[in-house]
Amino acid sequence: MKIKNSGPKLDKSAVDQLASRLNCRLPKAYVDFLLKHNGGTPEDDLVLDLNQDHWEEVILARFQVYYLSGEAYGIEQILENKGDLFPAGAVPCASDPGGNYFLILTRHGGGVYFWDHEHESQEKKKELTEYENLYFIAPDFDSFLDKLRQAA
Numbered sequence: 001m002k003i004k005n006s007g008p009k010l011d012k013s014a015v016d017q018l019a020s021r022l023n024c025r026l027p028k029a030y031v032d033f034l035l036k037h038n039g040g041t042p043e044d045d046l047v048l049d050l051n052q053d054h055w056e057e058v059i060l061a062r063f064q065v066y067y068l069s070g071e072a073y074g075i076e077q078i079l080e081n082k083g084d085l086f087p088a089g090a091v092p093c094a095s096d097p098g099g100n101y102f103l104i105l106t107r108h109g110g111g112v113y114f115w116d117h118e119h120e121s122q123e124k125k126k127e128l129t130e131y132e133n134l135y136f137i138a139p140d141f142d143s144f145l146d147k148l149r150q151a152a
Contacts, residue, residue, distance in 0.1 A: 001145070006040035007065030007074065018066050021076065024089050024106035029141040039065030039074070045151035048144075050114060052135045058114060060148060061097040085120050087128055093141070103134075104141060112137045112144040 015034050019026045026034075039062065046060045065074040078092045078101065086092075089107030096102075101115045108128060119133035128134070138144040 001046075001148070002043040003037045003040035003063065004043055007038035007067060007072075010034055010038050010066060010068075014066070014068055017068070018075070022079070022089075022091060022106075024091065026091065026106065027104060027110040027141050029145075030091070030093060030104055030110075033063075033141065033145075034066060037063065039063040042148075046148045047151045048114075048137065048147050048149070050135060050137070055114070055116070055135065058100070059096050059151070060094050060102070063094045064092050082117075084124070085122070086115060087125065087131060087134070090115075093144075102137070102144070109139065110141065111139050112141060 012035065015026065015031050041062050042060060047057045048060060049057050064078065065072070066076070067074040070076060075092055082101070083090070086103060087105055087108070090103040090105055092101040093104050093112070094102040099117045103113050103115050105111050105113060105128070114135040114137055116133040116135070121133070125131055138147055
């Protein structure tokens with residue numbers, strides 16, 4: 001997969017800093033991805049087959065960037081704005097063009113889920129099953145990447 005418009009190059013200490021700031025353990029595959037790309041836009045149009053509720057497929061518009069000093073809208077800024085609507089320990093790793101996010105749930109085995117903002121609830125949830133706007137995609141980040149395909 002070729003990615004353009006990546007964020008600033010990160011080293012291991014920067015990624016460790018992110019994990020510390022988010023108070024979570026980032027999956028190794030995602031750490032490797034951040035070290036190689038630090039987010040960015042896929043050169044090819046990528047989609048993921050979801051086949052749940054009203055979603056047949058979802059476009060992946062961008063992988064989220066980690067900005068060390070918060071100089072632009074990235075992972076930490078998304079969490080500042082939407083984090084209280086996500087499950088605890090969620091890390092927004094990508095987004096679609098419509099304001100929905102792909103989340104790594106670090107407190108639920110590192111699985112990747114699709115979060116639909118059209119059905120978000122302002123109520124704080126205690127259990128993962130209470131999120132009616134959250135759709136399981138893959139058990140881990142590598143499997144998530146494997147499920148992406150070029151748009152027709």
